[in-house]
Amino acid sequence: MTDSQTDLRRTALHALHLELGGKMVPFAGYDMPVQYPMGVMGEHLHCRDKAGLFDVSHMGQVILRGPDAALALERLVPVALAELPLGRQRYAMFTNDAGGILDDLMVANRGAHVLAVVNAACKAADLAHMQDNLRDLDVTEVTDRALLALQGPQAEAVLAGLLPEVAKMRFMDVADHDWNGVTLWVSRSGYTGEDGFEISLPNAQAEGFARALLAHPDVAPIGLGARDSLRLEAGLCLYGNDIDTTTTPIEAGLTWAIQKGRRVGGARAGGFPGADVVLPQLAQGAPRQRVGLLPDGRAPMRAGTALFATQDSETQIGTITSGGFGPSLGRPVAMGYVPAQYAGADTELWAELRGKRLPVRVAALPFRPSNYSK
Amino acid sequence: MRFTEEHEWLRVEGDVVVVGITEHAAEQLGDVVFVELPEIEAMVAKGDEVCVIESVKAASDILAPVDGEIVAVNEALVDSPALVNEDPQGDAWFFKMKLDDLGVLDDLMSEDEYKEFLG
Numbered sequence: 001m002t003d004s005q006t007d008l009r010r011t012a013l014h015a016l017h018l019e020l021g022g023k024m025v026p027f028a029g030y031d032m033p034v035q036y037p038m039g040v041m042g043e044h045l046h047c048r049d050k051a052g053l054f055d056v057s058h059m060g061q062v063i064l065r066g067p068d069a070a071l072a073l074e075r076l077v078p079v080a081l082a083e084l085p086l087g088r089q090r091y092a093m094f095t096n097d098a099g100g101i102l103d104d105l106m107v108a109n110r111g112a113h114v115l116a117v118v119n120a121a122c123k124a125a126d127l128a129h130m131q132d133n134l135r136d137l138d139v140t141e142v143t144d145r146a147l148l149a150l151q152g153p154q155a156e157a158v159l160a161g162l163l164p165e166v167a168k169m170r171f172m173d174v175a176d177h178d179w180n181g182v183t184l185w186v187s188r189s190g191y192t193g194e195d196g197f198e199i200s201l202p203n204a205q206a207e208g209f210a211r212a213l214l215a216h217p218d219v220a221p222i223g224l225g226a227r228d229s230l231r232l233e234a235g236l237c238l239y240g241n242d243i244d245t246t247t248t249p250i251e252a253g254l255t256w257a258i259q260k261g262r263r264v265g266g267a268r269a270g271g272f273p274g275a276d277v278v279l280p281q282l283a284q285g286a287p288r289q290r291v292g293l294l295p296d297g298r299a300p301m302r303a304g305t306a307l308f309a310t311q312d313s314e315t316q317i318g319t320i321t322s323g324g325f326g327p328s329l330g331r332p333v334a335m336g337y338v339p340a341q342y343a344g345a346d347t348e349l350w351a352e353l354r355g356k357r358l359p360v361r362v363a364a365l366p367f368r369p370s371n372y373s374k
Numbered sequence: 375m376r377f378t379e380e381h382e383w384l385r386v387e388g389d390v391v392v393v394g395i396t397e398h399a400a401e402q403l404g405d406v407v408f409v410e411l412p413e414i415e416a417m418v419a420k421g422d423e424v425c426v427i428e429s430v431k432a433a434s435d436i437l438a439p440v441d442g443e444i445v446a447v448n449e450a451l452v453d454s455p456a457l458v459n460e461d462p463q464g465d466a467w468f469f470k471m472k473l474d475d476l477g478v479l480d481d482l483m484s485e486d487e488y489k490e491f492l493g
Binding site: 034035039040041042044225229298299300302324325327332354 | 404405407408410426428429430431432433452455
């Protein structure tokens with residue numbers, strides 16, 4: 001083992017990944033499986049067809065405790081959290097003073113506390129950001145719990161075999177369920193566009209629970225490779241690619257996540273970093289927008305590919321931020337940013353790939369309808 | 375068959391050399407979804423990027439293993455990139471080259487040497 005490998009952190013399922021033949025890669029400081037012997041294509045299609053098990057323990061789980069913790073967290077996000085009912089979860093994003101996105105996250109009202117689930121690569125910064133700016137709250141990273149995701153059309157049937165009550169949960173519900181005397185924090189959510197669940201549980205029980213799920217013939221382990229292609233087809237943003245400190249929630253097409261109460265005229269309008277940028281953009285439209293892109297040919301167009309308005313124009317108008325092959329669509333798919341006048345569906349643009357201009361069409365997101373259990 | 379450190383194989387077929395990627399390379403790439411082939415009659419130098427090969431995960435290049443002229447390409451790979459995973463050292467050849475001197479192949483690895491190279 002080389003030094004660089006020993007520096008990597010391991011999740012509670014690390015030994016299981018190796019046993020399952022996972023091909024391990026460094027990801028956000030963790031040694032994580034990018035794929036298993038089934039391969040990215042097979043894993044992707046299996047998850048869309050049956051159920052896939054993902055280890056997402058590298059993500060940050062942060063507990064916020066204190067009087068009106070949800071209301072306090074509103075100071076950092078443009079999302080209405082104060083009225084988030086007990087047992088519900090919402091998508092949110094931390095903004096900076098320029099209206100850029102520091103990270104995107106899930107926020108759950110679990111009664112005794114608010115639970116924030118943040119991206120692995122951002123978790124140290126997010127934790128510091130919350131601790132510095134929410135001094136009235138107790139903000140603590142949960143380090144003794146793993147996080148698994150079970151996604152796909154058979155996820156409910158499989159998980160209900162172990163936890164019958166999950167069948168009653170709807171999309172974005174959160175609830176505690178007991179498994180062999182262990183309390184699991186379950187949410188009906190995910191990052192694949194499929195119905196599914198995310199399950200937080202003590203590290204010590206994580207492998208046993210994962211094995212219980214994998215014992216079901218419909219469940220296969222899924223690596224980071226298919227996680228990326230699944231979320232891309234579902235039109236979901238990857239932090240660091242599709243959203244970052246230079247993109248606002250409005251440019252990113254995340255306006256739906258900003259409830260009326262935080263918009264101009266709302267009961268708690270503004271009051272988050274960058275509101276003076278984000279709220280005017282929301283009213284007037286952003287100068288550029290994240291769009292879906294369908295390359296005309298078979299060549300995948302990946303992050304960084306330059307976009308042009310015509311086949312021979314010299315001025316680059318935008319950039320692809322995520323792209324690759326969509327296994328369920330059997331064709332390449334991409335996302336990127338273009339000026340608003342080019343953001344209409346079916347607009348033909350040109351991407352420069354290896355010195356050649358190839359046509360690409362603006363398309364509605366998601367590329368594939370989601371199968372959430374609403 | 376001869377092998378390069380870039381995980382290509384070369385097989386002499388009459389007066390031309392058939393080039394493809396090794397089983398090891400195909401396995402490392404994962405599911406191949408796109409192949410771009412060189413132009414026929416192109417003169418290439420050793421190390422030139424002559425093919426693009428993309429898997430679900432990433433894009434990579436195939437480099438010309440020796441100097442020569444491209445005399446044929448395997449169009450079947452354009453329509454069925456998955457052939458590269460199914461039969462990398464057989465049906466999924468990429469291109470055929472005409473060389474001035476087949477003797478340069480002696481500098482490449484034998485199968486045993488390639489296996490040793492892989493470790």
